[in-house]
Amino acid sequence: MKLSQRAMEIQASPIRKLMPHAEAAKKRGLKVYHLNIGQPDIPTPQVMIDAYHSFSDKVLAYGPSQGLDIYRQGLVRYYSRYGINLNEDEIIVTTAGSEAITFAMMVVAEVGEEILVPEPFYTNYNGFASMSGIHLKPITTVGENGYQLPPAEVIESFITKKTKAILICNPGNPTGTVYPEEDVMMIGEIARKYNLFVISDEVYREFIYEGLKHTSIMNVPDLEANAILVDSVSKRYSACGARIGCIASKNKEVMSALLKFAQARLCPPTVDQLAALACIDLGDEYFHPLISEYEARRDLTYNALLQIPDIVCVKPQGAFYILATLPVDNVEEFVTWMLDEFSIDGATMMGAPGDGFYATPGLGLNEMRLAYVLNQEDLSKAMHILTEGIEAYNKIKG
Numbered sequence: 001m002k003l004s005q006r007a008m009e010i011q012a013s014p015i016r017k018l019m020p021h022a023e024a025a026k027k028r029g030l031k032v033y034h035l036n037i038g039q040p041d042i043p044t045p046q047v048m049i050d051a052y053h054s055f056s057d058k059v060l061a062y063g064p065s066q067g068l069d070i071y072r073q074g075l076v077r078y079y080s081r082y083g084i085n086l087n088e089d090e091i092i093v094t095t096a097g098s099e100a101i102t103f104a105m106m107v108v109a110e111v112g113e114e115i116l117v118p119e120p121f122y123t124n125y126n127g128f129a130s131m132s133g134i135h136l137k138p139i140t141t142v143g144e145n146g147y148q149l150p151p152a153e154v155i156e157s158f159i160t161k162k163t164k165a166i167l168i169c170n171p172g173n174p175t176g177t178v179y180p181e182e183d184v185m186m187i188g189e190i191a192r193k194y195n196l197f198v199i200s201d202e203v204y205r206e207f208i209y210e211g212l213k214h215t216s217i218m219n220v221p222d223l224e225a226n227a228i229l230v231d232s233v234s235k236r237y238s239a240c241g242a243r244i245g246c247i248a249s250k251n252k253e254v255m256s257a258l259l260k261f262a263q264a265r266l267c268p269p270t271v272d273q274l275a276a277l278a279c280i281d282l283g284d285e286y287f288h289p290l291i292s293e294y295e296a297r298r299d300l301t302y303n304a305l306l307q308i309p310d311i312v313c314v315k316p317q318g319a320f321y322i323l324a325t326l327p328v329d330n331v332e333e334f335v336t337w338m339l340d341e342f343s344i345d346g347a348t349m350m351g352a353p354g355d356g357f358y359a360t361p362g363l364g365l366n367e368m369r370l371a372y373v374l375n376q377e378d379l380s381k382a383m384h385i386l387t388e389g390i391e392a393y394n395k396i397k398g
Helices: 005-009 019-027 046-054 069-080 096-108 124-132 152-156 181-194 252-264 270-277 284-306 331-341 376-397
Strands: 031-034 091-094 114-119 135-140 163-169 197-201 227-232 245-248 321-325 347-350 367-371
Touching: 005 124, 019 031, 019 331, 031 376, 046 270, 069 091, 069 245, 069 270, 091 096, 091 252, 096 124, 096 163, 096 197, 096 227, 096 245, 096 252, 124 135, 152 181, 163 181, 181 197, 284 321, 284 376, 331 347, 331 367, 331 376, 347 376
Parallel strands: 031 347, 114 135, 114 163, 163 197, 197 227
Antiparallel strands: 091 245, 227 245, 321 367
């Protein structure tokens, strides 16, 4: 029997596809430092854990397709702190940010139509687009200017009759780039000019360093008909397993269509919404130490990379990733070799091959995304292993 075309074309995750090699290394007794995946080791807030323990309903029943009213009311409070003024009817709770992005893609574009996206981008956008039958049209950005957006005329040159939306991630994964306010406004102007939607992935909103400011697509004036916000609690509260996200728009037609998608999958997880609600009002007392810790981890990672000969990387401004060009020909082969053959003091490390974060064939082959999500002691050990591994690998390769 023949599988569907989408089954044949969907991309294997570069973040996870080498996990069998990591599991084999662990079975041999090695410790693997995972810098390949954005799974923080920061403890989940205790109020969230307590919410799970305190759930006492005798029946875990279906909830509303749009999400619990009490949680959406909490989200209204949360977004208001960032100058994003929404009401409950402008928010639908989703099963993680992944569902939010997939819903957004399917609402704005037909099968075969296009969504523009700056590359490198979060690799699972490829998978979501494949499942939706939508073509991602990449606009390549480069490390030399910090992966910032090109001028408006360059972005406009990619627009065709098939273009339905622009998808941005701000702060960016895998680059850590933060778009300045003027660039977010530029995207809004382009969207209005060409009657396009803007899907803005703002999962890392709080993760901004060195006093930079985050500008939401919802802060752009006169963009109510075009703007779609997608979000998640996974990284904000170190709760990747909670699988709670949301999608928001002031466009009533968009929200009506999104609700039908939400009804088709019945409802988002009830207990996880209540757990996320317990974190809604966490403020500076939670986020300031968190961001300080990640900034220290960023500096450690970046400074360690700079000690590697012939490395090319840009200091991230946000999120908790760094994309580095390594002095190796093929990072996937290098990561595989590290897991299969290289260790120091009973340990090795794992990064994510960079080519999976591009839609343009051939790009990113010698790039690696590192997620600085481990405590500083483990992170330091992992970077030492990477440094020694590159030297050993290049000696073998001649």
